[in-house]
Amino acid sequence: MSFFLVASVIKIVVVFTVIMVGVALLTLAERRICAWMQDRLGPNRVGPQGLLQPAADGLKNLVKEETLPAQADKALFMLAPAMSFVPALLTFAVIPFAAPLPTPWGDVDMVVANLPVGFLYILAFGSLGVYGIVLAGWSSNNKYSLLGGLRASAQMISYEIAMGMSTVAVLLIAGNVTLGDVIAKESQSLFTWNVFPLSLAYFIFIVAAFAETNRLPFDLPEAEGELIAGYHTEYSAMKFSMFYIAEYSNMVTASALMTTLFFGGWDIPFTTWDNAPPWTPLKTLATLAMFSAKVLSFLFLYIWVRWTLPRFRYDQLMALGWKVMLPLALVYVTMIATAIWLLHDGLGWLYDTRFALALFALNLVLAVPLFFVLDRGRIVAGSVAEA
């Protein structure tokens, strides 16, 4: 028991530190990649290649003046940054990030909290993030902040549904809500990674994940052209910085979630060496590197998309969420459930590569009409063409 406590505390400290440092470097990566995409160099002055820029930014934010609007609701105004920051970090607690580490006192699971209901925990805490933003918008007592908060709540609630629906398909295959079991089911071969048997669920999930993290093209809550800076207009110094850290922590968590649910978690493709005991420290390190590589590529995707796509109009956002994503997710879950039932109970197949490839073929067939319809631009053209 005491070993469990010590191991947990060490894991909490290490994971928290790594995420905080990662988030700091992510802000730098965002600025430099954005600069490269615009044929600029970006911040490269502070430290080698600008690596100390986040430290300089942090120091600046610590010593800046904290403003408190006279008409703001003081308690909630102070609480809101923490409320958006904490759930973003809490979600990461249940994500397994490497193979178990053997120690003289027993194997240590490389996950901060090995919850049997890890998946439900993620859905629960993922939804809590909206409170920080809504409360920030409301307590600022500023019409633009309030509009930003309203948009955030509408957007996050809309896409939460599609996101939850798309992950139901993952649960249908895994047959369990423990994230460790999801990864174990996925790591049989490359094609059992859920991105293949559930490609469309992954598509829905990634769109919803962009909306959930308030990143472009879904950054309406802070649309600077319309709402100044949306919900964090009135915030300054470290409180503002907290929103910033929360946004990037959310990105890290969403990327880790995509990795876990659809890209095999810490599984190394093309080999089964890494998924079976006996566990060795080398396996832990290799799988940790694999997990980090996958998460980093998703983070790059986030940044890449942000600096490519323009923002949606508000009615387009709602139309996409309610008229496309939600029905699509519902229909897709029905079809995938039917397919799994046919393959599993009808033909008696067990879940393996053949099973996954059969589902992948179904996905390809469904993807053609879906992308044909999406590509016609009906969704983004405007919602009241025939008024």
Place this chain on the structure above:
Amino acid sequence: MAIGVKVMKRPGTKVSYVRATLQGMALTFRHLFRPKVTMQYPEEKSSQDWTLSPRWRGTHRMLTDEQGRAKCVACGLCPQICPANCIKLVPGEDEAGNRYPLIYEIDEFRCVFCGYCQEVCPEEAIHVGVHYENSEFSRDRFVYDLERLCAQTHPVSTLWDPSDPKGE
């Protein structure tokens, strides 16, 4: 919905969303590896694409003769023509009857950098310079006295020549 959005009838290729998105992503990805246009200022002060024009009118410079004295004869034309009234000139005269400036000060904060002083100067003494790095820690440092104007070493502006309007 109450808001009416005007929707144009356009062919499928024009309203494509998925294809346009992918094209845009490919474009930004290609730009990641393009050569960068940033000129790293304190280290590089000019590049192939960006050099200061020889006609640039920056902070002033007073030219000097062989003995190191200012060429100025205190004729008073430059304070006369100066539209910003930024030149302060008090003329003096030595034993040989040569006029010279006792006080010659230019307030670079008042100056509008029109270059009239250089154009009007009969002795080609006062010039506007091809120079732009002028930062100081206090306001009074921006009133350049005669000694400081003579000590400047930057190139002087060629101004605009009406007989050669394109600078060829």
